[in-house]
Amino acid sequence: MPEIRKVLGWGQCSVNGMNDIVDKSTQLSVEEGQEQTADIEGGSSEGRKKAPDKYILTFKRRLGNANEVEPGYTEEFGDIEVEPENGEAVGVKLKGCSEHIAVGFDTTDGTVATYTYKTKGTKDNRGKLTDVQLT
């Protein structure tokens, strides 16, 4: 199982223009790509390859009723951008993400939709990760 580690959390922010995000629910995690090695008998590692890191953005929105959003999975959703309230703070943009929406209920926020976006680990021809950027 690849390790998933939370990197950033926001108090108040908007995501793709949505301003009704549950306070402190927006978090960016990284799924660290696993390293694969090819060994030769009796020798040290011959080749190493690291899978790209994938970034995962999650946040919650309070809903008036469960029909407001369509739960489910979209493989090719597109880009998603977090804009913190304070312009000087850390903003992030994920490109070419998949989207997953789940609707649930909790005693604090009532009916909530949990949005999850995940990058695919796209690299350019120099081997640089291109689907996550600081804004």
Added chain:
Amino acid sequence: MNEEKFNIEQELTDVILGKPYKIAVGEEEKQRFFFFFPVTLAKKMLLQSLIEPLCIDMKIMVKNPYLETLRIAHENKHTCCQILAYHTTPNTKKAFYDIDSIDKRREFFEENLGEEDIATLLVVIFTADKTKHLKIHLGLDKEQERMEKVMEVKRKHGKNNIMFGGKSLCGTFIGQLKEMGYSDDAILFRYGYSYLSLMLADKITSIYLSDEELNELPTSVGGTMLDGNDPASKAAFMAQLKKSGVDV
């Protein structure tokens, strides 16, 4: 040391030492001296029942405390003198239940204090509690916020733990102090409420968190997750992106 810091240190010293304030009541030959002792939990609870019926207007109290205490001294001289009598009661269980002495002091105050004097003394006792001020200055309010955030994560991860109790002063304030070794007598009658509150708020506490739980908390609370609303997190986030192989 600047003046503000010196004053705060002095206030803290007074709270720790339980320093009483001396007052003089009455004219020349009839003059007597009394002490305002720190308010204990027992006194606090009893005084609450005396103060509540006075219907103090907190808006006026904040803007002009003397004006408001003058009004209540005029309308409720008897109760105000009763309040002063309790404030001048030494901090022992015996003195607290010595109704005769308390009544004698109340009568003396009623006979020897004018409404203006009572109003002045009430301002002194109503503004004497510096606990909140000290907690802010010492950063204990922020420590409390940090601990609440940590407990939130702990509750989320320890879903199978169910807590009971802690619904009243008995389970929270008194219960915790008893665990620290204080007797009922000391908590209720001997030590000032302000001193005990500070003692509880500043008690050294540590909570074990797993790596996973630590990662749920922002760095400002002691965790490992960066705070996106803090511009200072930018550099650390850039380092993370660089580690992932992003051109930054």
